[in-house]
Amino acid sequence: MLLIDCPNCGPRDETEYHYGGQAHVAYPEEPSTLTDSEWSRFLFYRQNPKGIFAERWNHAAGCRKWFNALRDTATYEIQAVYQMDEPRPDAVSPELAQAQHHAPEGGAQ
């Protein structure tokens, strides 16, 4: 079971989340001008890296908000979580990831 750190709610079990696939896939500026092959590339083609992957998660059982995470697909380590409108952070070392970790405030999580 992954323990995923929602930017709004703090750490929660994986079962509270829905997975949303690759992050930062921009909707085409002019969808009507795309060829079928360009459109299919937007709809269906996704990266499948071994290592750091920027992906979307929805906290379905909590705040119901979407956010992004940098996850290592080989170790499952989540190195960073960030809001949808924030740029992708650089992949970081485990020590840095720990320091960047959203710190819970008091008991009110």
Added chain:
Amino acid sequence: MAENTLQAPAVSQEVAALRTSPVAHLADEMAAASVEGDRGVALREIPFLAQVGVRALPGTPSAAAVEAALGTSLPRRSGEVTGPAGRQVLWISPDEFLLVADPDSVDIAAGAAALGTGEEALPGSIMDLSANRTTLELSGPSARAVLEKGCHYDLHPSIFAAGTAVSTQLGPVPILLWKTDETTFRLLPRASFADYTVHWLLDAMSEFSAPEVP
């Protein structure tokens, strides 16, 4: 803070007599399942609490209008509960809140008017959700142990303090879990899940009526 304008006219006796709460048919079973003593735990329904869904982003004119109408500030972070007893606001997400108040104590129409009408209306919403969820109260020294059989949230007092509330899951059921004091929890499942949730809790409570197995 402005005088709250959400005071409701009393519901007539006839209307009150017609309604049935989601787990009224399990009241006897819940009473019979309660356990006294060191390992005690009790379950009851608190029916018909008024619930008002609020959508507004704190810090905006919408939120200011809502806060004036509710007579209390909106919570700002996960877990936070604001307002006096009997009229409290739970944090659901950064722009979504739930007012939980004594039965029949809220005038929804007046609340909705707080955001204005027509083209002048502020973004946001105030909506009556009273029938969406019912409220179960699980209390006693073993209440936390009962919940820990299937709750995905960390219930240790160092994480989950009295007077806070979170949106989480009990078994497969999405609930709002509200810790009102050290040994008392309010659970707010949606009405259609309430029957299942009560049976889940009755099953989880049953072991505490027997002595602890060493």
